[in-house]
Amino acid sequence: MSKEFKTGIIVILIIVVFIWGFNFLKGHDLLDGEARNFKVEYSKIGGLNKASSVTLNGLKVGRVDDIEFNETPEKRGQLIVSFSIESDFEFSKKSIVRIYSPNPIAGSSLAIVPNYDGEIAVSGDTLAGEMEENLFTSIGERLDPIQSKLENVIVSADTLFQRINHVLDQKTTESVKRSVRGLELTIADIRSTLGSVNAMLDSSSVEFSETMKSTRKITENLVKVTDTLANSNIGEIMRKAEVTLTSVNSLLVGIEQGKGSLGKLVNDDAMYNNLTNVSKELEELLREMKINPKRFVHFSLFGRKAKAFDKEKNTNNETSQ
Structure with missing residues (x-):
């Protein structure tokens, strides 16, 4: 065997090892046999790129092969992610492919959330996709409107302070100082008045105590009166008064109708004439x-x-x- 032949074999082995190692580092093992290919459609991919890993229950089973825009007019702007799985693990077409970020530093990856109900997914199927919002993305989305509002508040505050500085010129400042001095004098007068009131209250405390005692006695008498009224048979009294009023009403009705001597006296003209003649x-x-x-x-x-x-x-x- 010549040296040239040996050198050629070594070069070929090095190229094969290089190709296998390159694909292995990219997540594709040439020795695993034929891989299954799937597609997923997303509105945004959150940092996902080619060669990103695909995991199933935390185990790496494939990689992202391609990312392209959807060319159909009704779905313009949507992204189609193609990925391959080198494992023969079976799951249904109802499984979800989720974009997630394992840590804040690393890029995004795909995670298959398997579902075992229904028809088994085969190579070439399009699966449903969703994006998992990580902590920093969620915080950023919530802080964006707050930042906008905070900027508006800062601008309004700056305008307000400019107007205040424009209003508080030298003359206005002197007026404010005089107002503050007048307020101090007013507070001093109020304190003096309160001192006088306290002295007056101290001098009249005895009279106030006597007044409170008298008020207490009046209250006790009122309580006794109310107790007496409560214990008395008000209902029986009212019933008797009602009966009396009914009798009086009957008597007045009889008089008005000419019943009895008094009724005849009131209503009989002949008796009136006789009394007049007498x-x-x-x-x-x-x-x-x-x-x-x-x-x-x-x-x-x-x-x-x-x-x-x-x-x-x-x-x-x-x-x-």
């Missing part, structure tokens, strides 16, 4: 007794007769001769 005759009688008393008390030694009643003279208040 009253008139009684008045004439009294007037006659006053004018001619001798007609009613007659005494005569010589047998003289009493004078007859003269209605006309009685009406004119004249004495009969």
